Amino acid sequence: MSAHTAISIRQRADYWLETIARVDPALLAFVHVARDGARAEAAALEARMAAGELLGPCAGLPLAVKDNIDVAGMPCTVGIASFRDRVPLTDARLVALWRAAGGIVLGKTNMDEGALGALTDNAAFGRCDNPAAPGFTAGGSSGGSAAAVASGMAPVALGSDTLGSVRIPASYCGVIGFKPTRGVLSRQGVAILSWSLDNPGIFARDIDRLITVFECLAVHDDEDPDSVALPDPAPRYERPLVIGVPVQLAQVTLEPEVAVAFAGAREALVRAGIEVREVDIPQWDPQKLRRSAFIVAEVEGAVSFSDLLADENSDITPAFRAMLEFGRDLPAPRYASARRYCTEVGFAARRVVQSVDALLLPTTPQRAFAHDADHPANQADLTALANAGGLPAISVPAPMEGRPVGLQLVGPALNDRRLLEIARQVQGTWLAT
Amino acid sequence: MSAHTAISIRQRADYWLETIARVDPALLAFVHVARDGARAEAAALEARMAAGELLGPCAGLPLAVKDNIDVAGMPCTVGIASFRDRVPLTDARLVALWRAAGGIVLGKTNMDEGALGALTDNAAFGRCDNPAAPGFTAGGSSGGSAAAVASGMAPVALGSDTLGSVRIPASYCGVIGFKPTRGVLSRQGVAILSWSLDNPGIFARDIDRLITVFECLAVHDDEDPDSVALPDPAPRYERPLVIGVPVQLAQVTLEPEVAVAFAGAREALVRAGIEVREVDIPQWDPQKLRRSAFIVAEVEGAVSFSDLLADENSDITPAFRAMLEFGRDLPAPRYASARRYCTEVGFAARRVVQSVDALLLPTTPQRAFAHDADHPANQADLTALANAGGLPAISVPAPMEGRPVGLQLVGPALNDRRLLEIARQVQGTWLAT
Numbered sequence: 001m002s003a004h005t006a007i008s009i010r011q012r013a014d015y016w017l018e019t020i021a022r023v024d025p026a027l028l029a030f031v032h033v034a035r036d037g038a039r040a041e042a043a044a045l046e047a048r049m050a051a052g053e054l055l056g057p058c059a060g061l062p063l064a065v066k067d068n069i070d071v072a073g074m075p076c077t078v079g080i081a082s083f084r085d086r087v088p089l090t091d092a093r094l095v096a097l098w099r100a101a102g103g104i105v106l107g108k109t110n111m112d113e114g115a116l117g118a119l120t121d122n123a124a125f126g127r128c129d130n131p132a133a134p135g136f137t138a139g140g141s142s143g144g145s146a147a148a149v150a151s152g153m154a155p156v157a158l159g160s161d162t163l164g165s166v167r168i169p170a171s172y173c174g175v176i177g178f179k180p181t182r183g184v185l186s187r188q189g190v191a192i193l194s195w196s197l198d199n200p201g202i203f204a205r206d207i208d209r210l211i212t213v214f215e216c217l218a219v220h221d222d223e224d225p226d227s228v229a230l231p232d233p234a235p236r237y238e239r240p241l242v243i244g245v246p247v248q249l250a251q252v253t254l255e256p257e258v259a260v261a262f263a264g265a266r267e268a269l270v271r272a273g274i275e276v277r278e279v280d281i282p283q284w285d286p287q288k289l290r291r292s293a294f295i296v297a298e299v300e301g302a303v304s305f306s307d308l309l310a311d312e313n314s315d316i317t318p319a320f321r322a323m324l325e326f327g328r329d330l331p332a333p334r335y336a337s338a339r340r341y342c343t344e345v346g347f348a349a350r351r352v353v354q355s356v357d358a359l360l361l362p363t364t365p366q367r368a369f370a371h372d373a374d375h376p377a378n379q380a381d382l383t384a385l386a387n388a389g390g391l392p393a394i395s396v397p398a399p400m401e402g403r404p405v406g407l408q409l410v411g412p413a414l415n416d417r418r419l420l421e422i423a424r425q426v427q428g429t430w431l432a433t
Numbered sequence: 434m435s436a437h438t439a440i441s442i443r444q445r446a447d448y449w450l451e452t453i454a455r456v457d458p459a460l461l462a463f464v465h466v467a468r469d470g471a472r473a474e475a476a477a478l479e480a481r482m483a484a485g486e487l488l489g490p491c492a493g494l495p496l497a498v499k500d501n502i503d504v505a506g507m508p509c510t511v512g513i514a515s516f517r518d519r520v521p522l523t524d525a526r527l528v529a530l531w532r533a534a535g536g537i538v539l540g541k542t543n544m545d546e547g548a549l550g551a552l553t554d555n556a557a558f559g560r561c562d563n564p565a566a567p568g569f570t571a572g573g574s575s576g577g578s579a580a581a582v583a584s585g586m587a588p589v590a591l592g593s594d595t596l597g598s599v600r601i602p603a604s605y606c607g608v609i610g611f612k613p614t615r616g617v618l619s620r621q622g623v624a625i626l627s628w629s630l631d632n633p634g635i636f637a638r639d640i641d642r643l644i645t646v647f648e649c650l651a652v653h654d655d656e657d658p659d660s661v662a663l664p665d666p667a668p669r670y671e672r673p674l675v676i677g678v679p680v681q682l683a684q685v686t687l688e689p690e691v692a693v694a695f696a697g698a699r700e701a702l703v704r705a706g707i708e709v710r711e712v713d714i715p716q717w718d719p720q721k722l723r724r725s726a727f728i729v730a731e732v733e734g735a736v737s738f739s740d741l742l743a744d745e746n747s748d749i750t751p752a753f754r755a756m757l758e759f760g761r762d763l764p765a766p767r768y769a770s771a772r773r774y775c776t777e778v779g780f781a782a783r784r785v786v787q788s789v790d791a792l793l794l795p796t797t798p799q800r801a802f803a804h805d806a807d808h809p810a811n812q813a814d815l816t817a818l819a820n821a822g823g824l825p826a827i828s829v830p831a832p833m834e835g836r837p838v839g840l841q842l843v844g845p846a847l848n849d850r851r852l853l854e855i856a857r858q859v860q861g862t863w864l865a866t
Contacts, residue, residue: 195773195776222784225776225777225780299765299766299769300769302765302766302769303766303769303770303773306766327765327766328764328765328766329764329765330764330765331761331762331763331764331765332732332735332760332761332762332763332764332765332767332768332769333732333735333736333739333760333761334765335765335768335769336732336733336736336765336768337736340628340736343658344658347658351655
């Protein structure tokens with residue numbers, strides 16, 4: 001390792017920190033910047049390199065972390081004002097893996113209160129703006145992480161995804177957002193909203209970087225009941241890809257620009273020799289699934305945040321309280337049926353996706369909307385499917401000007417590595433056109 | 434195939450039917466006997482053999498089927514008077530597999546109303562007596578199947594197990610009852626009480642017969658969301674077995690005869706060179722788990738039987754209605770938390786059982802009790818663990834005179850075949866003493 005490389009870790013850390021200092025005041029993507037901590041970590045890495053140590057594959061790479069994932073010594077508010085002074089003493093498992101790979105942590109990112117929302121318009125921590133479309137929402141609930149990556153304040157970021165909370169802001173902000181197969185990324189040290197649906201996820205601007213990060217983090221966690229081990233990569237396929245488009249897409253009203261981008265992307269695939277066929281996912285009603293998943297999240301959120309709910313002096317917004325109270329007061333069969341419906345549709349999706357290489361859908365029915373516009377109800381109509389099925393899903397920006405459109409690929413369970421390769425290949429066909 | 438063999442299938446069917454005719458009036462284990470159907474099936478099998486066809490491994494073997502599992506053309510009441518006239522047109526998947534293996538169906542067996550109970554004292558279909566202890570309960574909810582096997586009316590029987598509904602009556606009646614890993618036996622065509630906890634199971638008087646039946650039925654079912662494929666048998670172990678006894682057993686008050694039988698069985702293992710060690714299953718509180726699993730069953734039962742519940746003219750008992758209404762009216766967080774607790778304890782059990790070859794526990798804290806005695810609350814305190822963890826568990830009679838005591842072995846997930854071999858080995862040490 002040369003002195004040149006060693007110095008550059010600190011220089012790079014400074015670069016990202018300076019960018020945050022310059023850019024973030026207008027965005028509010030970060031709720032905590034670890035200025036001193038990141039510099040100290042960079043210096044420590046340099047010292048280890050100078051001592052001849054081989055660092056991990058993410059040596060010196062900075063990460064922005066959604067504020068519901070524990071980083072030792074940094075506040076972890078989960079977007080909730082009552083938790084302003086909560087400072088965990090240990091890293092979440094993902095953060096520990098990140099450090100083991102030589103990565104450093106830049107800070108914590110803005111999010112919807114309790115991760116229950118898709119706007120990142122946080123009453124306590126500010127409204128995150130969309131770097132790709134100023135004046136428009138960044139989406140949520142991991143909006144701060146998406147905005148941090150989209151604006152060049154961080155090369156990669158972590159989020160969490162219950163009904164689409166990684167992929168929705170990735171779609172709106174024009175970055176890549178990846179939610180792996182349920183259980184592939186550990187949830188230890190992640191503040192859970194819904195234990196049935198939550199998954200950590202990763203943001204990046206390019207696939208190769210995302211793959212590097214994913215490989216560092218996809219480690220089986222003995223302490224996480226839901227952890228699953230990722231099998232070795234499947235052999236690469238020589239035959240042309242087969243991409244399925246669910247017929248249920250017709251049940252979702254798309255903004256014209258989204259429909260045009262989707263049609264264009266589909267045509268580009270066909271021109272590249274990729275077969276695109278319609279597939280039917282029995283029982284999947286996108287609206288019913290989104291509503292069912294939301295019921296699951298509200299009830300499990302009422303359990304996860306039962307202390308906040310029980311204390312009438314909690315510093316939470318009336319809207320957040322109302323959602324948790326709805327969950328608290330719901331009769332059990334409504335939740336049981338909603339969860340069962342998610343399981344059934346998820347099962348159908350798991351089967352159908354195995355008949356193709358991946359499903360293709362728009363990520364969101366609309367592009368980012370203006371901060372003051374009405375909040376569309378259908379933001380998660382196309383993302384909740386992957387949560388219900390525990391399937392890996394990635395949102396990739398469509399190749400178009402203006403407000404970004406995200407296109408989503410959903411792969412078979414545990415085929416995460418293959419899905420990332422397919423995303424690279426598919427994106428190549430789009431960029432070539 | 435000789436003519437002699439061909440004739441014996443009918444003779445054997447007649448033998449079992451005659452035994453039922455003689456024995457069952459005093460037991461009420463059957464709610465429907467397929468006298469003509471079983472004879473016709475036997476004749477058809479003979480004709481196929483006479484034509485030179487090789488039949489399956491269960492050729493001519495008769496099966497008694499719990500009355501919540503569909504058999505084409507036979508009533509399937511689920512123990513509910515309102516369903517008296519329900520006659521499914523197709524076989525449950527397990528029954529179809531049974532027929533494919535050359536087996537025949539003797540009839541349907543008595544059970545608790547809706548499978549929600551452990552007495553098989555059915556207001557509409559009668560009170561099943563215990564063949565091993567006349568005047569005492571057969572247990573439930575699969576009491577009819579256990580009693581049919583225990584009394585020699587059927588060589589094997591099917592049941593279903595939510596918190597212990599196969600193993601409890603097996604324990605009380607002195608037969609073997611096996612609940613495989615969740616998903617290994619298909620639930621298609623089985624009337625579900627609780628989709629989170631229900632598993633089909635098998636009764637037999639000896640392990641070899643049970644293994645033969647299990648191998649015919651353990652077939653992956655593409656149509657069942659919860660189906661899992663059983664891996665190939667693990668290689669046989671040369672090293673001595675290690676059996677774990679959970680320390681939580683101390684929290685359950687055992688009837689003295691059960692404690693004596695358990696201690697004797699444990700000593701016999703040690704004398705046979707088997708290591709018996711204490712293990713701790715973190716978070717497992719047997720009473721809390723049983724209560725939590727019961728909440729899950731009541732809520733999911735309220736969904737499964739919502740039509741019966743909504744109709745005030747349904748022919749269901751006030752006690753059954755009250756349990757379903759309790760589930761219907763429970764707040765969602767109570768169910769969500771109960772289900773989560775089952776998942777967490779189940780996860781702990783899955784981990785701990787992998788550190789040994791199997792866990793050993795009494796199946797039930799008590800032997801069968803008199804029909805008129807108070808119904809003990811703790812019947813499922815030791816059985817619900819395997820349902821929470823989705824683990825294979827088998828109840829084997831302890832070698833003692835008088836009212837039977839069942840001893841339970843719980844194995845690692847998907848190690849069903851190995852657990853059956855261990856049960857054979859363990860039972861050998863008991864019989865040798």
